[in-house]
Amino acid sequence: MHARLWSVQAARGQSNSAGVSLQILPGQTVTLGSKVSFGVTARKAGYLILVDIDAEGRMSQIFPTPELLAQSDGREINLVKPGVEFVVPSPAARQRGFEFVVAPPAGSAVMIAILSERRVQLLDLPDLPRKLQDQAAALSYLSAWTSELRVPDNASRRLLPNNWSFDVKPYSIK
Template identity: 40%
Template sequence: MMRFSFLPVALLLVAPAFAQEAGPRRSIRVIDDAKPAQEKLAVLPEDADANPVESNPAGVSVAVLPQRRFSLGDKMTFRVTTKRAGFLVVLDVDATGRLSQIYPNDLMLAGQGGVDSKANLVTPGNPATLPKAAHDAAYGFVASAPKGVGMIVAVLSEAPLQIVDLPDVPTPLAGQKEAAAFIRESMRALTVITAGRRAKAQAPQWSVAVAYYAID
């Protein structure tokens, strides 16, 4: 956003020509010392309002750390817990509705031995912290434009899964609790293709949890 400030304005008052006695010229500097208007903070929806129990049978929970509000350039961390074992995929929806998958990502999937099919397997009692501790993390997350309310979506699948392909959220819904409903509705059309010689499409067993954050 552009921030406007008021520059000092110099006004020169000159005595009129018909004055009986010409007074001295005076230069008056008028300064507007009013504080610039502060940017209005984005309103964060309550996470609980966007997490119906029926769409989360595995009891997945996602938290944005160390707080829910960030400034540009701040480091961000996410923590996911679950009551059932499954394969975790984490999506980010920014303030314009643009969706991107942040976990698993190329950096953590491809090791020296190739793609690890169980790299994103999570189990109860072992929270998944993204990124991992600073000493061994190959990647990190930093708050960046656009400003506004974004959303983290944690998806847990009982079947092996490492990529979730979903459409962007319509911009009017971005940052609203309706964005979570749009994600769930879009996921109903997805299928999982099982691996192996007898590969087949099957209806996935999803658990979905969301958490909102703001970049001011």
């Protein structure tokens, strides 16, 4: 089955002050059952969260996962350093058996790299208020939602605003 890619031009207007860039490896067309990884670079340091919006419009955080966080020996499992490619899954995670295997549903989907200026590892993704027309609408909703989030600051014990950067890659599952 060959699926057309949804237009996500609206996402390009969203904030990307950190210059985050996402690559789907081996490419933006994948087959059911194949293994994929993700390469992320940024001009500024930040904490990476990968969110998938599948062909049916469901959002899920695929990195970092609670399982990976539990296995990690440090707090910086998702820290991206400026100018250094960050690959998910990492070689260490692959050695522990962590991999991404493409699963149904087939069709057009979107992967979103979210880079947080402040330490964030899990997002409690909202339930969509309605079935959105396409992935671009879901991205707009997610972007608006993150703009409202406040992040705890351990030093001051206050909730602070955060800078979020986004990159979006549509992909097709056959």
